[in-house]
Amino acid sequence: MCGIVGYIGNRSAIPVLMDGLKKLEYRGYDSAGVAYINGNGLEIKKTKGRIEDLHKILPFPLPECKIGVGHTRWATHGEPSDRNAHPHACGGVVVVHNGIIENYQQLRSRLTSEGHEFSSETDTEVIPRLISSHMEKGNTFEESMKKAVSDLRGSYALGIMSGNCPGKLFAIRNGSPLVIGVGQNEYFFASDIPAFLQFTNKFIFLEDGQICMLSRDDITVENLGPNGSSKKARQSSGAKVVEISWTPEMAEKDGFDYFMLKEMYEQPRTVRDTMSEWLDNPPKMLDSLGLTPKMVLGLRRLHIAACGTSYHAGLVAKYIIEALAHIPVDVEIASEFRYRDQLIDKNNLFISITQSGETADTLAAQREASKKGAFTLSICNVVGSTASREADSVLYTRAGPEIGVASTKAFTAQLAALCLIAIALGMKRGRLIAAEAETLINQLKKMPSLIEKALASGKHVKDIVGRIKGSRSMLYLGRGINYPIALEGALKLKEISYIHAEGYPAGEMKHGPIALIERGLPVVVIAPMDNLFEKTLSNIEEVKARGGKVIVVTDEPGLRTKADEVIEVPPAHPALSPFLNVIPLQLMAFWSGVLNGTDVDKPRNLAKSVTVE
Ligand code: M6R
Numbered sequence: 001m002c003g004i005v006g007y008i009g010n011r012s013a014i015p016v017l018m019d020g021l022k023k024l025e026y027r028g029y030d031s032a033g034v035a036y037i038n039g040n041g042l043e044i045k046k047t048k049g050r051i052e053d054l055h056k057i058l059p060f061p062l063p064e065c066k067i068g069v070g071h072t073r074w075a076t077h078g079e080p081s082d083r084n085a086h087p088h089a090c091g092g093v094v095v096v097h098n099g100i101i102e103n104y105q106q107l108r109s110r111l112t113s114e115g116h117e118f119s120s121e122t123d124t125e126v127i128p129r130l131i132s133s134h135m136e137k138g139n140t141f142e143e144s145m146k147k148a149v150s151d152l153r154g155s156y157a158l159g160i161m162s163g164n165c166p167g168k169l170f171a172i173r174n175g176s177p178l179v180i181g182v183g184q185n186e187y188f189f190a191s192d193i194p195a196f197l198q199f200t201n202k203f204i205f206l207e208d209g210q211i212c213m214l215s216r217d218d219i220t221v222e223n224l225g226p227n228g229s230s231k232k233a234r235q236s237s238g239a240k241v242v243e244i245s246w247t248p249e250m251a252e253k254d255g256f257d258y259f260m261l262k263e264m265y266e267q268p269r270t271v272r273d274t275m276s277e278w279l280d281n282p283p284k285m286l287d288s289l290g291l292t293p294k295m296v297l298g299l300r301r302l303h304i305a306a307c308g309t310s311y312h313a314g315l316v317a318k319y320i321i322e323a324l325a326h327i328p329v330d331v332e333i334a335s336e337f338r339y340r341d342q343l344i345d346k347n348n349l350f351i352s353i354t355q356s357g358e359t360a361d362t363l364a365a366q367r368e369a370s371k372k373g374a375f376t377l378s379i380c381n382v383v384g385s386t387a388s389r390e391a392d393s394v395l396y397t398r399a400g401p402e403i404g405v406a407s408t409k410a411f412t413a414q415l416a417a418l419c420l421i422a423i424a425l426g427m428k429r430g431r432l433i434a435a436e437a438e439t440l441i442n443q444l445k446k447m448p449s450l451i452e453k454a455l456a457s458g459k460h461v462k463d464i465v466g467r468i469k470g471s472r473s474m475l476y477l478g479r480g481i482n483y484p485i486a487l488e489g490a491l492k493l494k495e496i497s498y499i500h501a502e503g504y505p506a507g508e509m510k511h512g513p514i515a516l517i518e519r520g521l522p523v524v525v526i527a528p529m530d531n532l533f534e535k536t537l538s539n540i541e542e543v544k545a546r547g548g549k550v551i552v553v554t555d556e557p558g559l560r561t562k563a564d565e566v567i568e569v570p571p572a573h574p575a576l577s578p579f580l581n582v583i584p585l586q587l588m589a590f591w592s593g594v595l596n597g598t599d600v601d602k603p604r605n606l607a608k609s610v611t612v613e
Contacts, residue, residue: 001607002086002098003027003072004178005195006159008169008214009186014062017070020188020195022051023251026259026403027191028607029072030080034058035087035094035161036068042092042163046071046085066216067169069159071096074607077104078121088125090116091132092163093141097124098191099176100612102154127158134228141165146211147228149174155360155612159189169214172224173206176611177358177386180204180212180219182241187214192609193244193382194251194401201244205384207233242384250400258594259601260404260496264586265455268448270409271579273398274416279441282424289377289393291349296428298347302327303374305334305365306353307610309407309491313414314353315484316578320419323575324426324440335613337365346373351421354378355402355410356609357385364613366391379417381410395421404601405608406496408586411488412451415579419444443573454569454583461584464551464565465591468522474499475513475548476585477506478526479536485526485578489585495603497592506539519547524588525563526581527554530574537562553584 003024033046104123134144155175181188256262350369378391397413426432478486487503
């Protein structure tokens with residue numbers, strides 16, 4: 001999705017903005033632009049293409065300026081083109097926007113009838129034109145901006161600046177992520193924290209309906225009301241500043257060629273960090289999350305909603321929580337959750353799982369559950385994100401910034417958090433006996449080193465991928481708790497390498513997908529040595545009998561004689577095997593992407609965080 005940045009301070013603004021945009025590249029984009037105010041007034045440079053293309057059209061030497069805004073555009077309204085690129089301007093007012101203005105057609109007609117001639121197909125262009133229109137009617141720039149915003153419907157994070165007001169920047173939030181970076185006599189705004197981590201680790205998280213006015217020495221935050229009214233926010237002077245523990249290095253490649261590769265190899269640490277605080281006493285974690293013993297004992301059902309990879313983590317959790325805590329768990333794709341009548345009440349716990357904490361559908365599901373009276377807990381990776389602020393309670397995954405669009409380390413960190421919850425609920429509800437809890441906890445303590453061993457298959461996986469290069473389709477099969485891992489393997493492959501892939505429960509093969517199997521079709525089978533092993537073995541035979549090329553992920557070396565390729569992972573407790581089985585599948589997707597020449601960290605059409613419905 002689009003990324004916006006803004007800067008005001010004593011540094012040269014253009015390099016700061018360009019660097020911020022570079023850090024937001026992972027969000028996905030097709031064009032980029034900046035606007036700045038220098039001695040000649042307001043200037044805008046924008047182009048279709050990458051940040052490098054924007055660099056090429058900047059003046060040399062760079063103009064001296066201390067204020068500016070920037071944008072990376074992920075096309076929604078209008079094709080990727082120079083004219084649709086942001087910033088958009090009218091009457092000296094420039095706007096960068098992330099989100100969607102739902103009533104833009106209506107506003108566009110109104111403005112056209114007033115004589116405005118639009119130069120782009122975007123929904124965004126109505127905003128500077130609306131501001132101008134209000135100014136033409138005698139309102140000041142600030143009044144006009146607030147009035148314009150009250151005309152908008154939809155979701156937006158806006159950065160606004162005017163050539164006639166060169167000492168001020170404005171940031172407005174409604175439904176799309178926006179953070180304010182607080183420096184020494186300098187301020188920043190951005191769609192996401194990594195944009196300015198190298199300058200500050202202090203951030204203010206704006207609420208929906210707030211406007212922040214940034215000058216070199218101060219910021220103020222106001223709550224916007226109807227018809228352009230506004231009231232100073234309670235937190236305004238000395239607004240609540242949150243210190244982030246992420247370092248700039250965490251958002252760098254650190255010697256790896258790709259963020260995805262770096263992030264996969266970070267997993268031993270990120271899983272350890274996520275669990276370390278609570279592993280010796282999981283039930284204590286429930287207390288600290290505000291889940292009182294009475295609530296835990298009274299829980300009748302647990303609802304999990306999430307999207308994509310986070311949804312797959314939720315599916316794994318269903319197996320673990322139902323087995324250890326004996327509570328029925330419903331897991332639903334967040335974009336479906338609010339469109340049916342959910343039977344949720346105050347005896348239910350709702351868990352949202354989200355790396356970014358900004359996924360629009362997941363937020364909507366969480367709000368819906370909250371409205372119905374459920375206690376909402378968010379498993380989230382980004383401190384201060386919307387999901388974390390709106391939930392009744394948050395359990396943070398400690399994965400650090402995840403920049404690669406394909407989620408890897410966030411997934412295993414989510415599994416770690418969910419395992420802690422399952423064990424804690426099981427213990428508190430008296431369903432998990434102490435010895436079994438101890439076995440699981442001991443195994444979880446070893447998980448970082450087991451993941452390290454699983455990662456050692458990297459070179460072998462790369463060779464296998466080389467041997468199946470050219471395949472345009474793949475099947476992923478798993479059973480029980482590893483069925484969601486088959487789904488996750490297929491999702492990873494699709495998004496990174498653009499190869500068609502399906503994840504299926506192995507037992508469902510005979511009900512249709514087996515028709516797809518033909519000579520040479522690569523079929524990845526997850527076959528841990530658990531109670532379903534023999535059944536999975538039969539599925540392997542069925543695939544082989546039809547000429548499929550079987551690639552097995554297993555902890556059973558004996559499978560070498562049965563499969564075309566074997567990827568060994570260390571043995572694990574059956575409830576924890578997904579942690580290890582997912583690793584070769586991540587590596588497989590990664591190497592397929594690299595060998596197919598795709599942009600692995602920024603695959604086509606995708607955005608890291610999906611902030612619109
Ligand atoms: O930030 P979230 O965890 O809410 O994001 C959910 C999905 O958009 C995300 O997992 C997506 O599916 C990834 N690209 C998968 O690798």
